[in-house]
Structure formats: structure tokens, C-alpha cells
Amino acid sequence: MIIEIGHYALILALATALVISVVPVIGARRLDRAMMDVASVGSVTMFALVAFSFAVLTYAHVVSDFSVETVWENSHSLVPLLFKVSGVWGNHEGSMMLWLLILALFSALVAAFGRNLPDTLRANVLAVQAWISVAFILFILLTSNPFMRLDPAPAEGKDLNPVLQDVGLAIHPPLLYLGYVGFSVCFSFAIAALLEGRIDAAWARWVRPWALAAWTFLTLGIAMGSYWAYYELGWGGWWFWDPVENASFMPWLAGTALLHSALVMEKREALKIWTVLLAILTFSLSLMGTFLVRSGVLTSVHAFASDPSRGIFILCILLVFIGGALALFAFRAPLLSAGGLFAPISREGALVLNNLILTVACGTVLTGTLYPLLLETITGDKISVGPPFFNLTFGSLMIPLLIVVPFGPLLAWKRGDLLGAMQRLYVVAGISLVGALAVYYAHHGGPVLAIFGLAAGLYLVFGAIADLWYRAGLGKVAASVAWKRLAGLPRSAFGTALAHAGLGVAVLGIVAVTTFETEHVVKMKPGQTVDAGGYSVRFDGMQPATGPNYSEERGHFIISRGGVAVADVWSSKRVYTARQMPTTEAGIVTFGLSQLYMSLGDPTNDGGIVVRIWWKPFILCIWGGAVIMAIGGFVSLSDRRLRVGAPSRRAKPARPALEPAE
């Protein structure tokens, strides 16, 4: 019964979304308050309905109600509670429900926090959000209904895919979707602005917090996904340039560009049209990511079950929203007035360069991801575009970006002093190079390119520190004055510095792992020892063990350094009983920022077992860097100038604007 009520709530949510799709737009045209207010009330109601529906589905999973088809397909009575809950979104239907839930959440948040928005803008934004909701609720109800019943109800479920039975999976999709779907708000703002044919700096001020929040969650989501793949799949890699990874990475690149161009728009009223376009493109990439992952065009762990009708449905959603948005853009963008001028060497100039590089890099990833699909459709040839392609193209494009990042914050708005910035950064570059050489020698060599990579990472970190240093005037004024200045800097300055430093930390990790990593694939018998990364790993034999819904053979490894045992590690091969599916659980031990990674292969005929051992120096920097970036995002979000709903304290200075900037 409760299941049917949940189902019904979803249908009511559809009806509500249909009302919000139409009424407020008409209200905004006629300037009818009552009609516009439908948007806010409706969005909150819709969120409540969707949340109820989602809660019902979760309940069905928790009590293992196998009369519900999705529960039967993806759960089992013996699965631990955490995985019963995360199993809700560990399948196609449920993950679309999560998508919808987050979409509804964002609409409700816009309704709740958007009190200081002009009425018409708020009404239009919420209406556009509702259009997206309508499309996705229809998609769920028509092609992927999670509330389907089975009669008679089976006694036991088919179990959740074992690789998904992991804490990482419990967290990764919600974070990722908060990012993906968060950009829908930026999209809706862009469409609303185009509908109204009016846009100004205030628009960017309203959009930026949403872009920032979405970006922050997306950063965390991608990092979490990467870490999950690293430890759960047992392949030892942290990024595979798998199309599904690319699908989440492209919105991130475009979103990063959006974040920066919105900054220019907010501060200087420039780049308006471009920012609107980026807002549309970013969410389009999110939609396309959903399409690629969900339609079964790509095969991966994410393509739970493919059904052609779903693919076509999502393709239609894609065409309507992306095509419609771009068409609207083409017609209305010329109405938007151009903004402030600036010299090429200026903060704006640096941000434009950032946008150029990020969007082009995003374009190369898009090409590499879609080209095989396109080629197969046209010629029937099957090709694979792998990491070498992306490393070469994306990697080379990132080099200029890494070099210019620290320049941006050091340049003034409108017209900057490149020479001054260079003078400040030389010291930074010098220190970085020395630091990189030191690390290089401490590691007893490696490829020479590693020096430059490490230097680039350090340069970003020190560059971020230097920015704060110079702003506070450290070393130029008395320490107490400098301290006061530092404390007085806006939070967004710290956010920027943290995000840029986080990028540097991630670069350090990536360079260190790619250049200093060691890998051993060896046949080991109990008692044998292998040396890796300065530690010796002794294999102590295999033991059987059982878990709640699996049985396993665990290999025991004793790690020692200089003859002293420092850690015990277990790595196992599991068989999940319900699906008879084997998985490999890697054994990982952390030393500072580095890790030893052990994964088991097949037993050999003479009683040994093939073991793969990696030494992964500084690997935690990769995800640590992403976390630092996300912290930067949160710090920046807490800046009162950005806080949604904070009274705008824009005692707008007399505009120094439109004089030519030379």
C-alpha cells in the first residue's frame, strides 16, 4: 500500500511541476503577483512530494520488500543496512529518483533563499526548473518506474552488485548529483535571463553562489568516485579516462570556467553573453553525462541495465533542453548589452584566458569521448580512445593553464601590471624549482620531467600563498598591521587561494604517482618477501573467512621496514553468494601521504599466488588536493557578499565604466 502512495506522490509531483511550468511564466508576463507566487509555493510542495516518494522507496529497500521489482533486483535481506539504503541509488531507477530529488531540492532552495530576487526572475527561474522536473518525472514514470510490483513476491532478492557494496558508493552518487544537478540552477537563471532579455551584474551575483556550490559538490563527487575506483576495483589506477568519468569531468571543466567568468561579470559587467552561454553549456554537459551513462551507449559499471527506449527518451530530453536553450540563446543573446571594457593584461584578461583554456580542454575531452560513438555510427568501425589520447591532448593544454593560474589574482581589474606580477612570481617559481629538485633527489631520481611537474605543483601552492602574502603586505608593513589586513581580507580571497593551492597539491600527487610509482607483479608463496617503496612485504598465506553475504579467501601480508613489522594488511578475493560473483578487495596501507597497494591474482599450480604490489608515493595528495579545492569552495561560499539572501550592500560606486581601457 505504502508503495502505491509513494508512486502516487510522484504523479502528484508531476502535476505540481506542470502547474509551475506554466502559471508563473504567464504571471511574469502579466506582472501578476499571485500567479508568480505559485512558483515558490509549488516548488516547495513538489520537493515535499518527491522527498516523500523517495522516502517510500528507501523504506521498501530497508524492509527488503521484494514485491517491489527494483528492490528484488538490487537488494538482499542479508545486505548490511548501509548498503540497503545506498542500494536505493545503486540501480538505474533509484539513481534517477535521486537525480530528481536533488533537482527538486535545488528548486525548493531557490524558492526559499531567493526572496531578494526580483519577482519575475524568481518566477521564471523556478518555471524553468519545473520544465526540467517535468521531463525527468515523465522519464521515471514512463520508462524507469521504481515502484513496479512483482506478483507473486519473490522470497529473496538478487543482491546488490558487489562492487557497489561499499561506503564510497553510499556517498559518491549523492555528491556527484548535487554537483551535476546544481548546475541546473545556473541553467535556469540563464534561460530566465534570456526570456526576460535583460541581464546585469546582479544576475551574476545571484548565480555565482549556486555555481560555486554545485562546483564544490562536483569536485568532491569526482574525487570520491576516483578514490572508490582506486580501492574497490583493485586495478590500482585512480583515473582511467573512462567515458563515464569523462561525463562527470566535462561539466566540472565547464563549471570551473563558469565560476570564473561569472566573477568577471559580477565585478565588471563584462562577458555577459559568454557567461550565459557557459551556464547553458555546463548543464548541457551534465545532461549529456546523464544520457551517456544511463542510455547504455557506453558500457561500464554505471550502465546498470540498458533499455533502448530509455536511451531515446533521454536523447529527446537532451535535444529539447540543449537545442531549445541554444536556439533561445541565438535569438535573444544579441539583446543583452555588452559590458565593461578591459585591457588584455588585467584580471579580466587572465580570467578570459582561463575560460579559453578550460573550454578548449573540455572540448578535447568531449571529442575523445564522442568520437568513437560517432565513428561507429557512421562507418561501423569500432575503436577505442584511451588514456594516451587524453594524456597527450588534455595534459598539454593544462600546462599553460597551470602557469597562468597564480597570475590571475595578482593582476588588477581593468588593467594589470604584468611585470609587477612576474617580479612577484619569480621568487615563487625559484623556490618551487628548488623544492622540486630537493624532492627529486630525495627520491633518488626518476624521469627528468618529474622535476618540472613537481615544480608546477609547488608553484601553484606557493603562488596561492604569495597572493595572500602580498595582499596582507607581509614584510612591508609591521606584522600586526599585516595580520589585521590578512584577517580583513574577504573570505573569497581565502577561498581562491585554497582552491588554487588545492589544484597544486593535486598536481603534485599526480606527478609523483605517475613518475615515482613502482609496480611488482610476482608469484608469491607463503613466507616470501618483496621490497617495494622502501618497505618489505612478506606474504603470510591465505585464510578463508566469511562476511554477511560473501565468503572470501584472505591473503595476509606483513609489512616491515628495517626488520621491524609496521603493519598487517589483508587483501582478499571474495565471492558474493547471491550472485556467485567474484571481486577483489585490495589491501591498502597508508604511510603518510603514500600508500602500499596489494591486490591478489590467481593461484598458481605450485601453491603460490600471483600478487600485484604497488608503491604509490604521495597518492593521497590527488584526492587531498580535491578536498582542499572543495574547502576553498565552501570558504568562498561563506563570504557574506555571496551569501544567498544577504542584504545586498551595494552602495554602487559611480561607475568608472565605459571609457576605453587603454
Next chain:
Amino acid sequence: MTRKQKRLAIIAGGMSFIIAAVLLVMFAFSQSVAYFYMPADIAKNPVPPGTRIRLGGLVGEGSIVRGEGSTVQFAVTDATGDLVRVRYTGILPDLFREGQGVVTEGRFEAGSDVFTADTVLAKHDEKYMPKDVADKLKAQGLWQQGEAAQ
């Protein structure tokens, strides 16, 4: 420079960056794209040694031979009965089994008809038949929809 010239210079700079990126992409494609082959395709037109390809098919029944250390040899077959021997050093994926679909990536060494794979791909679903392999097998009429796809 006048303003117009400056603007032109900036646009030219941006365009040349984009052109450089496009050239880079084209170069990378020519270097690193691997075509997908089944044993039957290779029997028809042999692949020149050294060319990086993906080889897919079914792991031949009883063909797995473990050698020294972690080196493994096995055969990849398809519906036509053609067969390619594959050598691989490393850890085979969990779902690697005789009679199951497999995709390997690597190259033929000069003067050898054994395919040296550096990657053996496993997707992680027990129902999963690699899509490329499934499509080709369907084309060869061996494999029926529904047998593994649902």
C-alpha cells in the same frame, strides 16, 4: 597599435590556441586510437606487427596455460572458429573465465602470431558481455539477444 589591431591580435591569439588544440587532437588520434578486431577479422586481413589494436572474442575452452610467474597464455576465439593466441603478463580480471567474453589490448610482435596483450579488460558484472564483442558475435549469428544482455 590601435584598438582595432589590438583586438585583432587577441582574437588571432585565441584562434591560434584553438587551432593548436585541434591539431593536437588530430595528432593524438593518429597516434593512439586502437581499432577493435575479432579473430575472424584478423584471419581475413592480418594486422601489421606493432600496430596497437583491441582484440575481442571468447576465451577458448581449455586454452588457458599458466607459464612462469604471472605470464598467462590463452586463446581468443569467435563464432567462425578462428583463433588467436594471446600472451599476457599480469593479473587477470576476476571475471576472466573460459568460454566468457574478453577484450584485450596490445600488439603483434614482428614475426610472431601470438598477440602480446598489455591490458585484459574486465567489466564487473557477471551478466556482462563486452558490448563490442556482443555486437560482433551477433553479427556472426552465434549469440542471441537475451542470452546475456538482459
